[in-house]
Amino acid sequence: MKFKFAYTFGRLLSLGLAGCVAAGDGFVDVDSLSDALSAVRMEAEGQSWSISSGDRIETNPGDVKFRANQGGDFFKFSKSVEAGTYKIVLRYATRNVYGKYDVKVAGSTVASLDAYSSSTGDRWTTATLGEKALSGNVEFSFQVTGKNSSASGYDLKIDYIELVPVEGAGSGGGGGSASTGGGGSASTGGGGSASTGGGGSGTGDPGESICGVKPGAATGHVAMENLCRGVVAVRSGEGNFISWRLMGYEDRGIGFNVYRDGTKVNGAPITNSTNYYDSGAPRSAKYTVRAVIGGAEQGDSANTRDGDAGTPTWERNYLTIPLRTPAGYDAGDASPGDLDGDGDYELVVKEQDTPRDPSQDGRTGQPKFAAYDTDGTFLWRIDLGINIRESEHTTPFVVYDLDGDGRAEIAVKTAPGTRDGKGEFLHTGPAASDDDRRDYRNGAGKILSGPEYLTVFSGVDGSELATIAYHAPYGSGSFGDNNGNRSDRYNATLAFLDDSGRPSVVMQRGYYARTTFGAYNYRDGRLSLMWSFDSSARGNGAYAGKGVHSVMAADTDGDLRQEIIPGGATIGPDGRGKCAVSFYAHGDALHIADLVPSRPGLEVFQPTESDGVPSYFLRDAETCEVLWRGPNSDGEGPGRGAADDITPDSPGGEAWTNTAGLFNAANGRNIGSRPREVNFLVWWDGDESRELLNGNTVVNFDGEGRGFTAEGCTSINGSKSVPTLSADLFGDWREEVVFLCGSSLRIYTTNHVTDRRIYTLMHDPQYRANVSAQNATYNQPPHTSFHIGGGMREPPRPNITVR
Known part of the structure; x- marks a missing residue:
């Protein structure tokens, strides 16, 4: 039997009877794998x-x-x-x-x-x-x-x-x-x-090509994912809607031809969008897309999951992934990553049995993570064991290609008793000599002592790759109390921190008072701590009490290295504090984007949750200068809020909370009634304004286009009413939404035609980092580093490379 394997930039990516559909060379058939040279x-x-x-x-x-x-x-x-x-x-x-x-x-x-x-x-x-x-x-x-x-x-x-x-x-x-x-x-x-x-x-x-996509122009700085074209086809009315990715590294003059069952269906190459409506097409049609560069048509761009014949048309606008969740467990947050290096995303899904808030006593189940291909194939399961509690606050995880081999890894906090995707206890670094049978839970079900680790797992099979001691261990009382309510709260994000442009993992512990961060690199098979930050260290007192229930990474000064934004402060890529607001700034929500396109840089909008401080404020992301603020709260404060460009009726972005009006982001002026929806956002229809996502429903605030309700599906995380995941997973630049629907996940995609062409948002380093952090605590929608909205400029070409 002959096998087929694909290589990209010389790295072997996948092995099987079928792989990516490559243009020209890019595949090698071999009678014996031992004859193949590796990069x-x-x-x-x-x-x-x-x-x-x-x-x-x-x-x-x-x-x-x-x-x-x-x-x-x-x-x-x-x-x-x-x-x-x-x-x-x-x-x-x-x-x-x-x-x-x-x-x-x-x-x-x-x-x-x-x-x-x-x-x-x-x-x-x-x-x-x-x-x-x-x-x-x-x-x-x-x-x-x-x-x-x-x-x-x-x-x-x-x-x-x-x-x-x-x-x-x-x-x-x-x-x-x-x-x-x-x-x-x-x-x-x-x-x-x-x-x-x-x-x-x-x-x-x-x-070398992957799925027919040539990444040769991707020779910039930040290491992003090498993705397939992401073709998706959906039945819509009396025809089929097809969309696909424009890569961040591709020339904006590139055109595309759409092929149905091998026959071109468009006239001139499509240059004003990355979608097409094939009127009158049959439900059984399969599609491929070919790029046109300098007048020359390239090879078919297909998806690994669909095989050589092309992408089949979905009867409805969602893809179903059957789950194999253990009895008594529920599927929760998910995060995407190209686990096997085939150019398509897989999903890592958190599973919980009896989650409890860190403020609550009682034992929980053992948190688990399961990986699924989007074709429904179950891949592996990691079990964190009894010494990690279940909750929204304790198990944030990062999924990304950390070592540059083309395949994503998973990074998460672990402890003695954790088993990897092969069912084996951790056995590297400090975990090599621990006691995996020991129970560190106290009588109240809390875990306030014992070894703590960060572990990187293989995305291919879930096996342990490396384990290191966690940067900020338990400290009785040092985080503000003695019962774990403050010390057992975490956030995590992917970030691009050093001059190499390669990714790091940032883990956060504490945000109500003492706030700590650790930046980790996994490279060449070695996991190391690059730097740590602690608000209790000398000179860092201004950074205590500035965190929210999420964290985001963004390049605030344009040097291609990202800063860390925990809320009311900015931490530099070198682990040194850059700035902090002068007041206590804890809250439930966090939004960093180009909310005011008329001024340079990024802005941060944040509601707060404390008496006697501004109830909400908008600040400069780099300097922490407060540009405008709400009145001081008399009581707990609003806590929740959102910000983005949701209507073309006012320039730039808008911001609102669950207790106040709708504000123009440029000056804080009240411009009308706020939306009822305050939890999540999504780019869904054909215009540039962002839609509102609450529970299982997408709502258009600007009155243009239409939303939808995912019937039979539910949101997760209680009153936060957030989706399992929302991100630009395939198709054009607009976002997919993943919902839990009984014993399955559904990935919903838009079928709205648009003439707006934007490169895949997953090639914007800020957006991709925000997607990685979405699963942490109170999930926040990802934001791009550039303005999307009414009157928007052409997005700048990202300075990226792909691996």
């Missing part, structure tokens, strides 16, 4: 470097910097490589202090880099330098050849070198550089770009 990624910080006299290397989390003094200096290492022909891929940074280098592999120059750019901060790019036949012990060398006349130094920063097997070349392919830029130079000569094709902004080689 070799050499992380710069993991190599043994030899350097010229007087130079030095700075090792950072995720990269190294060459500190060179003059032309002719060198930095090199050697690596044993299996015989074969490889593409040579380099990820490096450009900056105003970086020089020119020859990159040599096995003694010959494969590229000449000019890493200068006018930027005062690192700007990352990925370039394919060429192809070369390699075997045995291979030397990789970087030699200084000079510097740009505007550069102030000879330095260079690199992330990794990757060797990608060339399909069909075997071990005897040709050597030398594949650059078309002339003489092996990988530089276009301007701004440090590394295109070998003589055009574009650092696009380099178009890369």
Whole structure:
């Protein structure tokens, strides 16, 4: 039997009888898996470097910097490589202090880099330098050849070198550089770009295809997911509605053709949207979409879950996932991630038996997490055990590709007694020597002592990958009480914190008073604590009592690194406090977005829940300057509120709480009656205004378009009335909503035609980070880093790469 496997950027992604539908090459049929070459990624910080006299290397989390003094200096290492022909891929940074280098592999120059750019901060790019036949012990060398006349130094920063097997070349392919830029130079000569094709902004080689999508232009900074086109087709009236993704890295001039059962159904390529209504089409139709780039039609863009024939038409506007929830348990929050690297999302679902608020005594069940493919396949289950309590507050989890291998991992707080997806107790790091049979619950059912960990699990099979001690252990009374009501409250989010653009996990403990954060990296099989923050530390007192029941990550200063927003404060990407409001700022809701497009930067809207402080306020996300505020509360305060652009009748966004009117975000003026719905938001219909989501119903506040009710489905988390998940999971930029419907999940998608074209929101780093944090405590809707609403500008192209 022959097997088919797909590779993207040289990493093996999936194995099976069917995989992604690739354009051209991208698949290899093999009679024996042992004959297949694997990609070799050499992380710069993991190599043994030899350097010229007087130079030095700075090792950072995720990269190294060459500190060179003059032309002719060198930095090199050697690596044993299996015989074969490889593409040579380099990820490096450009900056105003970086020089020119020859990159040599096995003694010959494969590229000449000019890493200068006018930027005062690192700007990352990925370039394919060429192809070369390699075997045995291979030397990789970087030699200084000079510097740009505007550069102030000879330095260079690199992330990794990757060797990608060339399909069909075997071990005897040709050597030398594949650059078309002339003489092996990988530089276009301007701004440090590394295109070998003589055009574009650092696009380099178009890369290997995944599901027929070529991610070659994704050579920016922030490491996002390599997704399929996400084609979805829904029966609508007397025809079928089809929509698909525009990738964040794709040129805005790209067009698309839609094929029904192999026959093109549109006229000219579609350039004003990423959806199409196929009037009169049969219910049985299957669809693929082909990109049109520079007038040339590309290959079919399908979804792994649908196979080669294309995407079938759904009879209704939802996809059903049968659940295998254990007896007595209920399915709760879910988070998406590409667990197997096939370019489509899977879901990780939290399961609870007897959840209790941290303020309540009593034992709970053992919290669990189950993974499902969207075709309904059950994948695995993790059991956190008796030493982690069940509640909305105690088990936030992050799902994302943390190590850059193309497959998502799961990060969550664990303890002795936790079993991974293979049914095994934790056995790495501090968990290797603990007592998994010990019960740390006290007589009131609280857990106030014992080992605490953060564990990263494989998305493929749920197995433990790494475990580390939790950054902020239990401390009797240190969080404000002695019964766990304040210490057993947590939030978590994905965040892009360091100069590498790679993801980190941020875990939060405490927010009523003492507030702590830990930023963790999982890279090269190692889980490490990058930094921690504690409001009880000297000089941090202003940051206590500023947290809400959620946390969000956003780049507040435009340096491509995200800040952490717990509520009334901003924590820098280096773990240092940036600013905090001057008053107690706990509340139930948190919204960070470009609510005032007429002013630079992002704004934070937050209601509060305390006597004698502003009942709600809008502040600058970077400086914490309060732009406007409500009256001081006489009592507990509103607690809940929301903000986004929900009507074109006023410029920019609007904000409201459950006790006050509807306010213009720019000035705080009351512009009318507030919506009754205050819990959640969703982009659903064809205009730019955001809709209101409450319980199982989508409501249009602006009076345009129409909402819907998910009959037979329920919201979760009690009075918060939130969905299991809402995010841009497939199709065009508008959001899907996941509801619990009896013993199944349903993923609802829109069937409204729109002429607004926006790239997939999951390629906006802020939105993707917010989606990862949605499951934490009081779920909040994700927001983009740019304004979506009436009079919106063309969204800026995100500075991203995909892995």
